[in-house]
Amino acid sequence: MKELLNRIRSGKLWRYAGGVFPAERKHYSNKTAIGQAIIPEQLVIPVSQHLGESADILVKVGDLVQKGQPLTACNNFRALPVHASSSGTVSAIELRPSCHASGIFEQAIVINTDGLDTWQPRSPRDDISSLDKHQLIDIVHQAGIAGKGGAGFPAHLKLSGKADIEVLIINGIECEPYITSDDVLMREYAQELFQGIEVLEKITQCGQTIIAVEHNKPEAAKALEAFATDTRQVKVVPTKYPTGGEKQLIEVLTGMQVPANGYAIDMGILMHNVGTTLAIKRAVFDDEPLISRIVTLTGQAMLHPGNRHVLLGTPVAFMLQQHQFKPTSQPRVIIGGPMMGFTLPNFNAPVIKTTNCILAPTEAELPLFGKERACIRCGECAEACPVDLLPQQLYWYAKSQDHEKLEEYNLFDCIECGACAYVCPSEIPLVQYYRVGKAEIKTQTVEADKAEVARKRHEARAERLERDKQEREAKHKAAAEKRKAQLQQKSDNTAADTQKDAVAEALARAKQNKASDDDSLDPAAARKLRKEQARAAKAAKQALENEQSQSEAVKEDKAISPVAAAIARAKAKKANNKAEDEDNGKTAAKTSQNPAVAAAIARAKAKKAQANDSETQHESDVADTEQDETAKTHESKASKNTAVAAAIARAKAKKAQANNAQAQAEAEAQQESDVADTEQNETAKTPESKASKNPAVAAAIARAKAKKAQANNAQAEAQQESDFADTEQDETAKTHESKASKNPAVAAAIARAKAKKAQANNAQAEAQQESDVADTEQNETAKTPESKASKNPAVAAAIARAKAKKAQAKGAETQHESDAVDKAENETAKAQESKASNNPAVAAAIAKAKAKKALQQAVKDKAVDDSGHKDKTMAVVKEDVRPKPKSAAVAAAIAKAKAKKAQQQENDH
Ligand code: SF4
Ligand code: SF4
Incomplete structure (x- = not known):
């Protein structure tokens, strides 16, 4: 660094290799002062006018903007904003031709100026001592200042380097032919230029500032030297193209070359153009962003060449028009100088931050490139x-x-x-x-x-x-x-x-062997032990089979439970009948005072028991039949299932038990009947044994038997008449009852006969109800077999046979009951007649009933014969039916005669 400063402070200049000395032609434009360009009607401000990224647009079409108002905002540090060059209205934001050799269209904000050129509020300052480096750099950044030397590199980026800056070089060389913008700037704005140098020195804290000016700009150098100091030296260097280049100028001033692919800042040297330095001064002191620049308008095609303060965004065509551009046959406008500039493809491109010169040469002045030829390697x-x-x-x-x-x-x-x-x-x-x-x-x-x-x-x-x-x-x-x-x-x-298991097994085997050894000492005990073990195993196996059979039997019991229930009801009914018989026996004992009645009652009981037994037998037969059929069906299944066989065996055992109970009941009934017969025989034998000793007594006994038979016949007829009267003529029966009421014995006999009949009817009704219940249950039970029978014809046939037997049993039961009741009534009637034979009034009543019955029978026969005169006959019958006391007495006498006659015939026989 010290060597660098020594080289610079030594005042020596160095030469660099290469370079050329083209015709300068600067006098076209450096003879006049910088003029102010007219504000165009429309400004086209490209969003990007520098080397780097563009910023974000802040305005929209229709917005009113003021001079110096930011149009874009920086979204990063490398971007630079642009500002409104004059006041007006944003008329468009669109693509416009760029100020580039390619002529490419780029985004631009179009402002229709109002001609007022109204500034936005500003805050100018005269002292920057209160601002630090970063504040100054930010001001430079927000002012949108880019290098005006031609590359357009952002100024704040150069100022933000971390390297130590020892030497600040202000480049005022401007070696390009035709261009005089820097020359006139140094002439007219030397003081402001040093204010800009002050800002840069404050930012870079450099120890030396060199203001380099070419030898061909003596007026500029003179103007600068007026403000030069020891640390702000003005260096006039030889005119040579391209001494204005950074590397070339550093080499001229320091004799040191910037390394290849390196930068001057790496050498502690910071270089800025004089136009950039002036822009920094105006940004920091005057609060003016970069909205204009000095542009050289030169060339022989321009009638009024010179330098102008041109607002950025001013179309080149407008500037040419303002300076009376005379287009030739092949008009050509070059942006920049003839060495580094480019031909503008579209004159509507705007002036931007890097536009330092608008050159409009003539063909003679600056001939076009000829046809390209091959390289001759001339070197x-x-x-x-x-x-x-x-x-x-x-x-x-x-x-x-x-x-x-x-x-x-x-x-x-x-x-x-x-x-x-x-x-x-x-x-x-x-x-x-x-x-x-x-x-x-x-x-x-x-x-x-x-x-x-x-x-x-x-x-x-x-x-x-x-x-x-x-x-x-x-x-x-x-x-x-x-x-x-x-x-x-x-x-x-x-x-x-x-x-461990192997050890345990070995121990067990050892114990078993030991036990075997012990058994070997006593063979009988060993055999006994083995037999006991075998029996225990067999018992366990049998228990298991029984358990399985029981489980199956439970299922079968559930299936035949309705049949078992019917059998149980039959048993209960039989037991009930037995109890009733016992009660009746007690009653018979009470009535034993009258042997004939007791005998009749006994016979009635016997018949009733027989009827019950028959009923029970029928029910049992039906149940047995059903059980047999079910058993047969089960047996057919049992051949395949031992459990079913066990259930069938149990059902058969129950059946045998029921038969035994039935046989026992029959035996008891037979014993009771025998007892009753014995009593009756004894009762009959007593008079006979007495009568055998005395003929007169025997004759009396014979007569008594005859009378008894007669009484029985009469009583039977009376019973028939009573039945007839009950069913056909209730009023007649009432009359008999009223008459019988006069004889208490007859009335009692009739009442007992009616009671027995009613009892028989009730017993029959109960039997019928039980039978119905049994039928219902059997039917319900039969439903399952029937449903099964629908699939098994053998079971269906068994059920049909059971039903037929049941119907036959019902008929026999009814016939038995009817016979028993009739016989009981006959016996009762006989007993009554035997009593009535001792009472003439009763005999007379019986005779009257018989006569009445005979008369009614005759009337019926006649009514059948004279069916065509039924009404008339019935009237006669009614008249004849009326009681005739005299005829009844005659009939009674006739009956008595008949009875005696019958007795005589019986005695004869
Ligand atoms: S343009 Fe490039 S190659 Fe040609 S002389 Fe200049 S620096 Fe060298
Ligand atoms: S002819 Fe070839 S060697 Fe000679 S100056 Fe041109 S490019 Fe260079």
Whole structure:
């Protein structure tokens, strides 16, 4: 650093290789003061006017804007804002032709100016001592200041470097022919220029400032020297093209070269253009953003060349018009100088921050490039190159698009000065080839950067996947090892248990062998023990089979439970009848005072018991039949199932038990009947035994028997008449009853006969109800077999036979009951007649009943014969039916005679 300062402070200047000395032609425009350009009607302000990223648009169409108002805002530090160059209205935000060699359209804010040129509120300052470096840099940034030397690099980025700045170089060389904007600026704004230097020195804290001015600008150098100090020196350097280049100027001032692919700031040197320095001064002190610049309008096609303060966004065409541009047959406008400038393809492109000159040369003044010829490898280009490059090699590589070779030959060190092309005898536009080559490499680099990013992302993803895979494999391996260890431990435990079991088995065998040894000492005890073990095993097996059979039997019992219930009801009914018989026996004992009645009652009981037994027998037969059929069906199934066989066996046992109970009941009934017969016989034998000793008594007994038989006949007839009277003529029966009421004995006999009849009817009704219930249950039971029988014809036939037997039993039961009642009534009637034979009044009543019955029978016969005169006959019958006491007496006498006659006939026999 010290050497650098010493070199600069020594006042010595150095030379650099290369360079050319083209015609300057600066006098076209440096003879007049800087003028103020007219505000155009429309300003076209490109959003991006610098080297770097653009900012965000803040306005929209229709907005009113003031001069100096920001139109865009910085979204990052590398971006630069743009401002309204004059007041007006935003009329459009659209693509407009750019001030570029390509003529490409770019985004621009179009402002229709109002002509008032109204500034936005500003805050100018005279002292910057209160502002620090960062504040100053921010002001520079917000002012949108870009390098005015030509590249358009943001000024605040240069000022934000971290390197220590020792030397500040203010570049006032302006070596490009025709351009005089910096020259006039230094002349007219030297004081402000030093104010700008003050800001830069405050920011960079540099120890030395050099203001470099070419030898061909003596007025500017004189103006600057008026403000020069020891630390702010003005250096006048020889005129040579391209001494204005940064690297070339540093080499001239310091004798030191900036390394290839390096920057001056790396040497502690910061360089700014005089126009940039003036813009910084106005931004910091005057609070004016960069909205205008000094533009040289020159060339012989321009009638009034000169320098103007031109608002940024002013169309070039407007400026040409203002300076009376005279288009030629092949009009040509060059932005910049003839060495580094480019031909503007569209005159509507606006003036931007880097536009320092609008050159409108004539064809004679600046001939067009001729037809490109082949390189003759003369080497003139290499000698003219100020960067010591090989322009002809770069040309070949650029033409063949060999980008690697271009970079190898330091294409990007080329400052595009055009010195090589200026000297090329083949008129090869070498700088155009270099620019195209740079653009292709930059595009390729951007694509390569994107591909590199994608590659890194892919590699990172692959690495992550591989890492995850390895982690999973490690996890699985650890789990497998854990499982293997667990299995090994389990196997070890099992082996240990097996060993323990083997030991236990060995011990058991040893004990058994010991026991066998003991048994061997006593063979009889051993056989006994084995037999007991065999019996125990057999018993256990039998218990298991019984248990299974019982479980199956329970199922079968459930199936035949309705039949068992019917059998139980039959048993209960039989027991009930037995109890009633006992009660009746007690009653008979009470009535034993009258032997005839008791005998009749006994016979009635016997018959009733027989009827009950018959009924019970029928029910039992039906149940037996059903059980047999069911048993047969079950037996057929039992052949396949031993459990069913067991159930059938139990059913048969129950049946045998029921038969035994029935036989016992019959035996009891027979015993009772025998007792009754014995009593009756004894009762009958007593008079006979007495009568056998005395003929008179025997005759009396015979007569008594005859009378008894007669009484029986009469009583039977009376009973028939009574039945007839009950069913046909209730009123007649009432009359008999009223008459019988006069004889208490007859009335009692009739009442007892009615009671027995009613009892028989009730018994029959109960039997019928029980039979109905049994039928219902049997039917319900039969439903299941029937449903099963529908699938088994044998079972269906068995059920049909059971039903037929049941119906037959019902008929027999009814007939037995009827006979028993009739016989009981006859017996009762006989007993009554025997009593009535001792009572003439009763005999007379019986005779009357018989006569009445005979008369009714005759009437019926006559009514049948005279069916055509039924009404008349019935009237006669009614008249004849009326009681006739005299005829009844005669009939009674006739009856008595008949009775005696019958007795005599019986005695004769
Ligand atoms: S000056 Fe032109 S002709 Fe000569 S070597 Fe260079 S490119 Fe080729
Ligand atoms: S344009 Fe490039 S190659 Fe040609 S002389 Fe200038 S620096 Fe060298």
